[in-house]
Amino acid sequence: AASLLAAMPTGDWEAKQVLQHQPVKFAAMEGHFHTEDGAGLIILGQPNLQELKIDNPIIIPKALSFLTHASWDARVKGLTEYDRDLWPDNIELLYFSYHIMAGLGTLFIALMGISLVLVLKGKLHTSRFILWLLMLSLPFPFIANTAGWFTTEIGRQPWLIYGLMKTADGASNNISQGNVMFTLLGFMGLYLLLSVLYFFLATRIIGQGPELLNSTESVSKGGEV
Structure with a gap:
């Protein structure tokens, strides 16, 4: 129950911190290429770097603006607002890593919520379908953790120290x-x-x-x- 209550606010807070301090990373991991008022939240889709868009998108209208600025019509800057030299090196991998992490996090919240309801009703141990889902989801936290690490490390590129030192400048000639x-x-x-x-x-x-x-x-x- 504690994890269920903490997952959503902490995830929301961390995403807003990324938007504030690493806006290029935020735009890339969301697949948000163009600045938009009332920006939608992309649930699924494939990044198209040639045309700078998301192919076959499933979008919740205006949700990204609301989640980031608490306003349905707020402006959210896209990748094209920034110099392309400052974009992460592998936007596709960053995008998919972030969405895998966020998707699994949503699944965890749903499973915990359903399990909590069943526990309160005294029916969890007789709900074979949920028990199977819980057992099969055993490796998912490790996958989500790895995807989150990918999101962090790929997203901060090309910076070693964000905004101060690039990764290329941090390489040692002695190694x-x-x-x-x-x-x-x-x-x-x-x-x-x-x-x-x-x-x-x-x-x-x-x-x-x-x-x-x-x-x-x-x-x-x-x-x-």
Whole structure:
């Protein structure tokens, strides 16, 4: 319940911070190419960088203006307002990473809300469909976390320190490409090993099922009552 209440306001606050301090990143991750009064919130679609638009969009009209400025007709600046040299390097990956993170976050809120209602009604443990959804959603937080990390790191490009130092200026001449590659591969290998270990332990514990109470203890406790 606490997570359900915290998810929406914290996500809203963080998005407004990005808009205030990293407006180019905000426009790119929202797929908002052109400045617009009463801007709509893009739910789905594919970025088209040749024509600077979203193909096959599903949009909630004026929702982006309301969420960012608390006004249905507020102006939201698009990417074309900024020098193209300041755009993130991979807008497509940034856009999809952000929407995966936001979409999964919305799913989490919905699942928690439904589960809370079922708990209050005493029906959660008999709702097989929801229990299956909860079990199948186990990897989703890790996917959302990774997508959020992609959004952060890709979105701040080309800046190492936003607005002060570009990534290209932060490269050290004392570290070779081989050293960087070795470090990256080392981290990838470590995380892969941890992922395999986690998957093995999780499936083993889930396969064992819940622990059963000792029948003799249950009988004795029942007799005492």
